[in-house]
Amino acid sequence: MQAERFMEFIRASIVSTAVGDAGVESAEIQMPVSENENLAVLIHKVNFLFNAFLTADLGAASSGAARQTGLCTFPPQNHADMLVNTPGCLAMSILWWTQSASGDMTGEEGHREWDFNPPLLVAKRSLYVGAYRGTGLTTETSAMVSIGYTVEKVSKDAFIAALVGAR
Secondary structure, eight states: OOOOOOOEEEEEEEEEOSOSGGGOEEEEEEOOOBTTTTEEEEEEEEEEEEOOOOHHHHHHOOTTOEEEEEEESSOOOSGGGGSTTSTTEEEEEEEEEEEOTTSOEEEEEOOOEEEEEEEEEEOOSEEEEEEEEOTTOOSOEEEEEEEEEEEEEOOHHHHHHHHHSOO
16 A cells, blocks of 8 residues: 655745845755655645735835745846746745725736646745735845645656756
8 A cells, every 4th residue: 555645835024125126035945855865746736825905005106016026946137037828837825906086096916726626736945935026015025935845756857857857
């Protein structure tokens, strides 16, 4: 009888105090992979959490102002690096503000939870969570990520393919 495998979780957080693309900050997340043993991770789920929509932001923000976070296979340098159509960006989340015709500002939230079926095969030793604070926002951006994964022994070819072809 094969032992049942359970999903494990890695959590990381980042605080960005700078503003705009010059202010994208990232934190490295060490992943439990091994080149010698062909151990890679299968990412099943990614969850993001931001600091809330803050009243202080609504007074200064213009329509379209945003906070953004992403999980990437490289350290993101600007907000465009953290879009899911960018090679190497595995998942992302965004909060943005819109202004109604009456002038009221409201916060809206993008996709926060990503479920992968089939799971993403990742052989990189490090992933990166990035945080971006758009212009017009007065408070720092705190972003947290939780990665649900299992460890998988794969063939040498599958390991290399995952390493060089990481989304």
